[in-house]
Amino acid sequence: xxxxxxxxxxxxxxxxxxxxxxxxxxxxxxxxxxxxxxxxxxxxxxxxxxxxxxxxxxxxxxxxxxxxxxxxxxxxxxxxxxxxxxxxxxxxxxxxxxxxxxxxxxxxxxxxxxxxxxxxxxxxxxxxxxxxxxxxxxxxxxxxxxxxxxxxxxxxxxxxxxxxxxxxxxxxxxxxxxxxxxxxxxxxxxxxxxxxxxxxxxxxxxxxxxxxxxxxxxxxxxxxxxxxxxxxxxxxxxxxxxxxxxxxxxxxxxxxxxxxxxxxxxxxxxxxxxxxxxxxxxxxxxxxxxxxxxxxxxxxxxxxxxxxxxxxxxxxxxxxxxxxxxxxxxxxxxxxxxxxxxxxxxxxxxxxxxxxxxxxxxxxxxxxxxxxxxxxxxxxxxxxxxxxxxxxxxxxxxxxxxxxxxxxxxxxxxxxxxxxxxxxxxxxxxxxxxxxxxxxxxxxxxxxxxxxxxxxxxxxxxxxxxxxxxxxxxxxxxxxxxxxxxxxxxxxxxxxxxxxxxxxxxxxxxxxxxxxxxxxxxxxxxxxxxxxxxxxxxxxxxxxxxxxxxxxxxxxxxxxxxxxxxxxxxxxxxxxxxxxxxxxxxxxxxxxxxxxxxxxxxxxxxxxxxxxxxxxxxxxxxxxxxxxxxxxxxxxx
Numbered sequence: 001x002x003x004x005x006x007x008x009x010x011x012x013x014x015x016x017x018x019x020x021x022x023x024x025x026x027x028x029x030x031x032x033x034x035x036x037x038x039x040x041x042x043x044x045x046x047x048x049x050x051x052x053x054x055x056x057x058x059x060x061x062x063x064x065x066x067x068x069x070x071x072x073x074x075x076x077x078x079x080x081x082x083x084x085x086x087x088x089x090x091x092x093x094x095x096x097x098x099x100x101x102x103x104x105x106x107x108x109x110x111x112x113x114x115x116x117x118x119x120x121x122x123x124x125x126x127x128x129x130x131x132x133x134x135x136x137x138x139x140x141x142x143x144x145x146x147x148x149x150x151x152x153x154x155x156x157x158x159x160x161x162x163x164x165x166x167x168x169x170x171x172x173x174x175x176x177x178x179x180x181x182x183x184x185x186x187x188x189x190x191x192x193x194x195x196x197x198x199x200x201x202x203x204x205x206x207x208x209x210x211x212x213x214x215x216x217x218x219x220x221x222x223x224x225x226x227x228x229x230x231x232x233x234x235x236x237x238x239x240x241x242x243x244x245x246x247x248x249x250x251x252x253x254x255x256x257x258x259x260x261x262x263x264x265x266x267x268x269x270x271x272x273x274x275x276x277x278x279x280x281x282x283x284x285x286x287x288x289x290x291x292x293x294x295x296x297x298x299x300x301x302x303x304x305x306x307x308x309x310x311x312x313x314x315x316x317x318x319x320x321x322x323x324x325x326x327x328x329x330x331x332x333x334x335x336x337x338x339x340x341x342x343x344x345x346x347x348x349x350x351x352x353x354x355x356x357x358x359x360x361x362x363x364x365x366x367x368x369x370x371x372x373x374x375x376x377x378x379x380x381x382x383x384x385x386x387x388x389x390x391x392x393x394x395x396x397x398x399x400x401x402x403x404x405x406x407x408x409x410x411x412x413x414x415x416x417x418x419x420x421x422x423x424x425x426x427x428x429x430x431x432x433x434x435x436x437x438x439x440x441x442x443x444x445x446x447x448x449x450x451x452x453x454x455x456x457x458x459x460x461x462x463x464x465x466x467x468x469x470x471x472x473x474x475x476x477x478x479x480x481x482x483x484x485x486x487x488x489x490x491x492x493x494x495x496x497x498x499x500x501x502x503x504x505x506x507x508x509x510x511x512x513x514x515x516x517x518x519x520x521x522x523x524x525x526x527x528x529x530x531x532x533x534x535x536x537x538x539x540x541x542x543x544x545x546x547x548x549x550x551x552x553x554x555x556x557x558x559x560x561x562x563x564x565x566x567x568x569x570x571x572x573x574x575x576x577x578x579x580x581x582x583x584x585x586x587x588x589x590x591x592x593x594x595x596x597x598x599x600x601x602x603x604x605x606x607x608x609x610x611x612x613x614x615x616x617x618x619x620x621x622x623x624x625x626x627x628x629x630x631x632x633x634x635x636x637x
Contacts, residue, residue, distance in 0.1 A: 429499025
């Protein structure tokens, strides 16, 4: 009698399929959750809901991969896993150096810091390297053990349903967070309270603040959409008209008193503007920098100047802002995206419109920060690169090279009214004896080795002396060319000495106890007939253009983000991209969970909840207007 095989019980087949289904999903999704987990060891998110976002993203990515045929899915897993792991650890490294996170477009600036990468990596903590090793090992193992048994197409449909459900979660979960956020700020969180999570997510002005509640994957997705894809849509171009109207309204509500006692006191003079790389205020002393001390003592010295770090790069941010009055975009978009903008309001454009010729001088290649393109776009005739005039690489370590090369010196001392911008190099990080700039400086001044009992302090003060030598040489050359009495010298710093590793020493040198207060930097204006004046009003980088134009008597037809420091209607403030602010002896640091930590208060300002909320709104509006000035090309003719 012929026997027939009975089919296996339905329950056995069902449970086996379910077990295989869940095992495969766990195996493929878990590594993506681990990426977020390892990153959090360094990035320290402020809210645990980050891990809910991480789980949703992990399941979503896992389901999408498992919908593919095995070979393609295995390749997709490897590519996506290592791309996200690399991006996450890059964020961790950036955070360890700068104390903030980056947007996608920040990678365009990656090559600019490559020369200092060795010094930076050497100081990373062990957890950073352990995390990298763990992520690599996990990725390799999971590629090797990628599921060999895949449910058939019909059985894989639940992966699709789960992926759709997770996608909805990705969209809806931020709304749940914002609802809780509204419980703290009320409706203020809807329209720009800078401490609110909704404002951070909608405006994308601080990558770390967005990460703090939604994690790396959600930040990446939001960044790509908001800053890379959305600007390409017709909806974005249509919204620009409304944005321009918003800028107009912002300027219309501001009171400008017009001319003041300082208007035109330096009218007609040649101008030398020096951006002093990393030249912190504590580095300027009569012992190490006698020339700079003299210029600050005899000229207009702004003693409460701050250089907030907007955008991805500190130096380029201050350089761009001191020229245009606009900070680099906090959205992370590459500055080169705006090179076709019209910068008619820039200080170079305004001075050239009034008969000046403008040039920029620096040791670095024109491709660095795209200066060879950006500087002419800002109104300069050209970017003068010292390397075009010498093959001696060692000579490039000396900022005085500007005057040692006859061809370059001739450009600097050209005929007519001149506006020259010098970007120094000497004080740049790192502060170690064997670093190339420090090594060069020690050849000039060997007595600095061991002078202050700390390698970092020795090198920092030594490098400051080289910057001072450049100013001393500048005065000598101006006098030799009979231009000293007809020239105004402006000195400002791009950022504090953030490359200084010993933070306890740095706080002690600066006389402060918080990183926000480290942001105070030197800013002075000097000429032989300049008034000896100490300006204690709080000012920031965006105030430089309107202040200098006022001193030079140039009537610009444009409104600026910053204001003339001598305008009696301007209260003076420094507003930071994370929502913090400093003004008139009050320093308030924005907290990740909302609200402020009061760092300083001179006792004269009542810091009510209403006042702090108004200042928070002011910061957010300021950030938004600065971004819109670029995205709308507001100053176009």
